[in-house]
Amino acid sequence: MRIVLLGAPGSGKGTQAKLLIEKLGIPHISTGDLLRSAIANETELGLKAKEVMDRGDLVSDEIVLGMLKDRVQEEDANKGFILDGFPRNLTQANMLEELLVELNMTLDYAVLIEVDVEEVVERISKRAEVEGRSDDTEEVVRNRLCVYEEQTAPVAGFYKEQGVLTQILGTGSIEDVQQRILSVLRF
Numbered sequence: 730m731r732i733v734l735l736g737a738p739g740s741g742k743g744t745q746a747k748l749l750i751e752k753l754g755i756p757h758i759s760t761g762d763l764l765r766s767a768i769a770n771e772t773e774l775g776l777k778a779k780e781v782m783d784r785g786d787l788v789s790d791e792i793v794l795g796m797l798k799d800r801v802q803e804e805d806a807n808k809g810f811i812l813d814g815f816p817r818n819l820t821q822a823n824m825l826e827e828l829l830v831e832l833n834m835t836l837d838y839a840v841l842i843e844v845d846v847e848e849v850v851e852r853i854s855k856r857a858e859v860e861g862r863s864d865d866t867e868e869v870v871r872n873r874l875c876v877y878e879e880q881t882a883p884v885a886g887f888y889k890e891q892g893v894l895t896q897i898l899g900t901g902s903i904e905d906v907q908q909r910i911l912s913v914l915r916f
């Protein structure tokens with residue numbers, strides 16, 4: 730099964746994806762995590778990406794696609810994957826579509842987790858205390874939310890047109906949201 734998880738920063742995509750791994754037996758592929766590990770390893774790509782990420786802007790489509798292309802071809806992704814944080818704009822949505830055609834794969838679900846802005850800001854400020862991410866400061870979060878509205882939100886429409894979009898209410902407990910997601914997946 731191949732799933733794209735969509736939702737604003739702080740909507741719970743990462744948390745839900747980690748729980749889904751156990752239920753579905755497929756890996757969670759987060760482009761944010763791939764980028765953060767490139768930064769931690771001080772690769773050339775990581776050095777390029779860090780400044781952009783610290784501002785809350787999007788890293789170039791080519792860099793992210795390159796990383797994703799390698800990752801989805803690893804053996805553990807043979808039976809499927811849960812994409813978190815990609816596609817982030819319509820260009821990436823088209824790139825993903827081409828990549829899947831090239832690899833003879835199809836996308837089964839795009840799951841949009843919907844939460845309101847106030848809840849997102851509150852969740853991210855809690856996460857900042859726990860994880861200490863350099864892009865979780867209030868100013869950067871605000872920019873990330875603008876980037877989401879302008880560039881990422883239209884991706885939901887792209888998948889709606891393709892008939893694979895499911896909208897899930899992202900409020901309530903982690904377990905509630907997980908149940909809502911599981912109830913729409915056929916496996």
Ligand code: AMP
Binds near residue numbers: 764783813814821873
């Ligand atoms: P995330 O962990 O998904 O919230 O991503 C953290 C940051 O990594 C984002 O604010 C972007 O700077 C960068 N990033 C993650 N995924 C992408 C992507 N698909 N395209 C461009 N930039 C990305």
